[in-house]
Amino acid sequence: MKRPNILFIMADQMAAPLLPLHDSASPIKVPNLQRLAAEGxxxxxxxCNSPLCAPSRFTLVSGQLPSxxxxxxxxxxxxxxxxTYAHYLRRLGYRTALSGKMHFCGPDQLHGYEERLTSDIYPADYGWSVNWDEPEVRASWYHNMSSVLQAGPCVRTNQxxxxxxxxxxAQQYLFDHVRMTPDQPFCLTVSMTHPHxxxxxxxxxxxxxxxxxxxxxxxxxxxxxxxxxxxxLLKVIDLWDKPLPEQKILDARRAYFGACSYIDDNIGKLLKTLKDCKLADDTIIVFSGDHGDMLGERGLWYKMHWFEMAARVPLLVHAPARFAAHRVNQSVSTVDLLPTxxxxxxxxxxxxxxxxxxSLLPHLQGTGGHDEVLGEYMAEGTTSPLMMIRRGEWKFVYSEEDPLLLFNVANDPQERENLAESPDHREQVAALLDEARSRWDMPAIHQATLASQRRRRLxxxxxxxxxxxxxxxxPMVDASEQYMRNHIDLDDLERRARFPQA
Structure with missing residues (x-):
């Protein structure tokens, strides 16, 4: 039996709580995503398991926590x-390809993908290493508020x-697949950078x-x-003592909403290509994000914290022939994608x-599954590891240097009330703290983080x-094998390049 094709689509910095998939009052227009969600x-x-691009993505592709x-x-x-999941699937006989961003750092830029169809939008070197040895120094490459203060319409951008x-x-890859290797299953990852x-x-x-x-x-x-x-974080993003004009907050959010619609239109292009190539019925579609965006909630922007807007991501699996459409309420995370x-x-x-x-397979089959997320953050804005446990109604944020945070997310979705100091929750906090300390060797993780930072800076x-x-x-392209060339028989070339073949 032929293994199913897998199309894994990613968006960057898409905050799940804002989407109409999760908030019926949301004005964001994403009809293609809504159809996939309704059918899947x-x-x-x-x-996510770390609210920052590279740590989140490394965790997603490897199924292992950042530390x-x-x-x-x-x-x-x-x-x-x-x-990575690309290694696993390649070993199973899949063609594995990545089109877009994965923010790999270091000399290996493939990590199991047989092909990368584009370069990455972000650098692969160590230039953005964090420096806990100088916690008060604000690095020049940190986010600042120019993204908000310059928000508005444009004609063209880098992104x-x-x-x-x-x-x-990605579309060309699908066209090439049905013309050249239709009998081999593929796993194509399409990773866009909007609405970042x-x-x-x-x-x-x-x-x-x-x-x-x-x-x-x-x-x-x-x-x-x-x-x-x-x-x-307010100091990291250069917002300390610098209130933003309300209109610029509106402009930033309006552009972000537009970028979500742009992502949705691109998803529509990919879905049409699957249909045109007669691949729609044999392709499992997975959609996810890498982390969210605070977008001014709580006065914060971008990500780098464990609040819902920064840490929750959209996640759906569309395979109507395999799984009945339903919603999953348990807390899961992108670290679960590799085994899935x-x-x-x-x-x-x-x-x-x-x-x-x-594995999320029990959730997909409607037979149960786990209800727990573990998170780790050791990047800018911290001076020590900042960990998170999400289970049931509760979210617990743990650091050995900062006060503890405890939220009942079911009753308090805006996370307005920190219950960590509440006398009524003293035993619960003590139990969670004991669990966190037994789960994480914080001094060892702290020292390993520092050592890595120092090595990479040098x-x-x-x-x-x-x-x-x-x-x-x-990404290398051999132009001698493209289009019409004299060493390729013209009739044979035209026949092979046409889909469906005449």
Whole structure:
């Protein structure tokens, strides 16, 4: 029996709580995603395992938590010997391809993908290493508020250039598949960079909304009342003592909503290509994000915290012939995707290898499944590891240097009331703290993070001297094998290049 094709689509920095998939009052227009969700299995409580691009993605592709694989920040080296879902599926006979962003750092830019159809939008070197040795120094490459202050419509951006190429190359891959290798299953990952800031989008998408459609943040907390990590983030993003004009907040959110619609239109292009290539019935579609965006909620922007807007991601699996449409309420995370994809492909994970993720197959089949998320954050804005446990109604945020946070997310979805100091929850907090301390060796993780930062800063500085040897992926195209060439029989070329064949 032929293994199913898998199309794994990712969006960058898409905040699940804002989407109409999860909030019926949302004005965001994403009809293609809504159709996939209505026909598929939608996870209402899905999380990233680290609210930052590279750590989240390394965890997603490997099924292991950041501290297990050294995924500390956006310049962490991703070791080549860490198995990914691409390795597993390739071993099962799949063609594995990546079109778009995965933010791999280090000399291995494939990590099991047989092909990368584009370069990455972000650098592959160690230049964005965090420095806990100088916690008060604000690095020049940190986010600042220019994305908000310059928000509005545009004609073109770097990110539009990238995503246009990502989707075009993905469509070409599907066309090539049905013409060249229709009998071999594929796993194609299409990873776009929108709706990640900067908050700007062409007028076509800007004009799908008006200011009247755009809700302001539901709560803004004075900086003096913020938890210590939030206060550090306000300084990291250069927002401390710098209130934003309300109109710019609206502009940023409007552009973000437009970018979500842009992502949805691109999903529509991919779905049409599947249909045109007669692949729709034999392809499992998985859609996810890497983390969310605070978008002004609580006075915060971007990600880097464990609040719902930053940590919750959209996640759905569309395979109507296999799984009845339903919603999953249990909390799961993107670390669970590796074992899930392997099992969907008809394989099994290697029993002797460490894995933190757990298969979502029971959730997909409606037969139960786990209800727990573990999270780790060791990047900018922190001075020590900041961990999270999400289980049942509860979210617990743990650090040895910051005050504990405990929220009942079911009763308090805006996370307004920290119950960690409540006398009524003293025993619960003590039990969670004991669990966290037994689960994580915080001094060891702290020292490993520092050691990695110091190594990478030294190497990054050294590699700027002399001849630059880039690690950035260079997608090679052999023009001698494209289109019409004299060493290829013209009739045979035209026959093979046409789909369906005459």
């Amino acid at each position: 299995v939608l996870f209402d409580s899905a999380y 297990q694989i050294g995924a500390y920040d956006n310049a962490a080296d991703f070791p080549a010997d860490v198995p 539009l250039d990238f995503d246009e190429e990502v989707v075009f190359k 800031d900067p908050y700007t989008i062409p007028e076509e998408y800007w004009n799908r909304y008006s200011d009247d459609d755009i809700p302001l943040p539901r709560q803004v907390i004075d900086q003096a009342e913020q938890d210590p990590h939030s206060q550090r 994809l392997v099992e969907l492909a008809g394989g099994q994970v290697e029993p002797g290898l460490h894995l933190d993720g757990r 190497v990054a500085e050294a590699l700027t001297q002399g001849t630059l040897k880039s690690w950035d992926h260079q």
